[in-house]
Amino acid sequence: MGLEYVRISPGFEKYMPRDYVDLVKYGPFGKQVDVMQMGQFKELVEEHPMCAGCYMAYFIRVFYAALPNPEDTIVLGTAGCARLALSQAAVPFIYGNYGDTNAVASGLKRALSIRFPDKVKDVVVIAGDGGLIDIGFGMTMHSWFRREKFTTIMVDNEVYGNTGGQESGMSPKGIQLKMAPLGKKFDKINAVELAKTAGCVYVARISPTNPKRIAKTIRRAILAARHFGPTFIHAYTSCNIEYSIPTREVLADARKREKQDFKFYEWMTDEVKEFFEELERKEKQEVKK
Amino acid sequence: MYFVADVKENECAKYNCKQCVLFCPEPNCLNFKSSTNSAWVWYDRCKGCEICVYVCSDLLKRHCIEMVMVTPKATAKS
Numbered sequence: 344m345g346l347e348y349v350r351i352s353p354g355f356e357k358y359m360p361r362d363y364v365d366l367v368k369y370g371p372f373g374k375q376v377d378v379m380q381m382g383q384f385k386e387l388v389e390e391h392p393m394c395a396g397c398y399m400a401y402f403i404r405v406f407y408a409a410l411p412n413p414e415d416t417i418v419l420g421t422a423g424c425a426r427l428a429l430s431q432a433a434v435p436f437i438y439g440n441y442g443d444t445n446a447v448a449s450g451l452k453r454a455l456s457i458r459f460p461d462k463v464k465d466v467v468v469i470a471g472d473g474g475l476i477d478i479g480f481g482m483t484m485h486s487w488f489r490r491e492k493f494t495t496i497m498v499d500n501e502v503y504g505n506t507g508g509q510e511s512g513m514s515p516k517g518i519q520l521k522m523a524p525l526g527k528k529f530d531k532i533n534a535v536e537l538a539k540t541a542g543c544v545y546v547a548r549i550s551p552t553n554p555k556r557i558a559k560t561i562r563r564a565i566l567a568a569r570h571f572g573p574t575f576i577h578a579y580t581s582c583n584i585e586y587s588i589p590t591r592e593v594l595a596d597a598r599k600r601e602k603q604d605f606k607f608y609e610w611m612t613d614e615v616k617e618f619f620e621e622l623e624r625k626e627k628q629e630v631k632k
Numbered sequence: 633m634y635f636v637a638d639v640k641e642n643e644c645a646k647y648n649c650k651q652c653v654l655f656c657p658e659p660n661c662l663n664f665k666s667s668t669n670s671a672w673v674w675y676d677r678c679k680g681c682e683i684c685v686y687v688c689s690d691l692l693k694r695h696c697i698e699m700v701m702v703t704p705k706a707t708a709k710s
Contacts (some may be wrong), residue, residue, distance in 0.1 A: 350691070379654065381653060381654055382650065382653035382654070382656075382662055382663045382664045382671070383663070383664050383666070385660065386659040386660050387659075388659045389659065390658070390677055391659075391660070393657075394679075394681055395679035395680055395681040396657060396679070396681030397657055398657060400657040400658070401655070401656070401657035404656075404657060404659050406657075406661075407659075440704070485668065548648075553653070554654045590680075590681035590682055591681070591682035591683065591685060591686050592681055593681070593683055594655060594684070594686055594687065594691075595686065595690075
């Protein structure tokens with residue numbers, strides 16, 4: 344971890360793969376990139392096997408461009424679609440068993456703060472609705488009850504996409520899916536309110552329609568987790584295969600859902616609010632100088 | 633044969649928007665070249681989802697991206 348691990352040993356430049364050399368030369372390591380510059384630098388995430396037009400892949404792309412310090416970050420994932428892209432990035436990735444991501448992250452964050460007391464190390468969990476709210480529900484909740492200082496991001500595609508389309512706790516009521524032909528009988532779980540009740544200090548719900556806002560939310564969640572406690576982002580990332588959305592309409596669907604039930608929502612405790620106000624004041628002063 | 637997006641660079645250079653680059657789900661697939669002030673597609677990485685076409689044609693009405701069929705030989709050049 345740290346910048347040393349991305350540098351190429353002298354003399355080996357011409358033997359390294361082109362993607363790696365590009366990453367060291369034009370990547371975001373050691374400098375602060377803006378998410379609006381995507382497409383003009385070598386991104387941390389590489390080619391991945393996710394479906395064409397998958398907006399979970401898009402969310403992950405923006406996530407890696409928004410990391411405040413990628414060289415000191417560890418990402419955790421679990422079974423589900425998200426791990427297909429998460430494991431293709433130049434950031435250390437840990438694959439938990441299904442549902443235990445938040446338990447692994449708790450231990451990891453504590454170990455890192457003992458091993459590197461003078462450094463900031465970020466731990467971020469990205470898992471789907473199945474990994475966090477269905478199968479991993481207990482471990483997710485208990486990591487929040489214990490106020491572990493890391494970020495949890497739920498990429499909610501409202502279905503078990505990998506295994507053929509079973510309903511999940513996050514599927515909307517009444518939805519008919521390939522492996523749930525009778526329609527779902529129960530309401531969608533209100534994950535945002537659960538997170539607030541369980542003790543998260545920063546909670547957000549977002550639809551991927553505005554890269555700048557996604558990046559700001561992710562940065563805020565990670566910065567708040569460093570100092571105060573658990574943070575949670577609920578992101579809508581549609582499954583265009585299981586919900587039969589034509590790939591060209593994926594962004595239109597995200598915009599439609601944003602107007603319906605995924606309106607941008609951000610909640611934080613008073614101390615976190617003060618912290619961000621202070622931080623933004625300092626940033627403005629620096630820009631003026 | 634692959635179905636990929638292709639940017640009409642002369643048309644694209646008239647605007648300064650980069651919106652297609654910001655909404656593509658593939659990393660470094662649609663890129664921005666400041667020397668020509670236009671976006672360009674790395675054909676090998678494009679999965680043909682047409683989200684960029686939606687952004688450019690349906691949302692912004694600029695019609696600078698079209699979908700084309702390319703042969704593997706043509707992609708190897710890029």
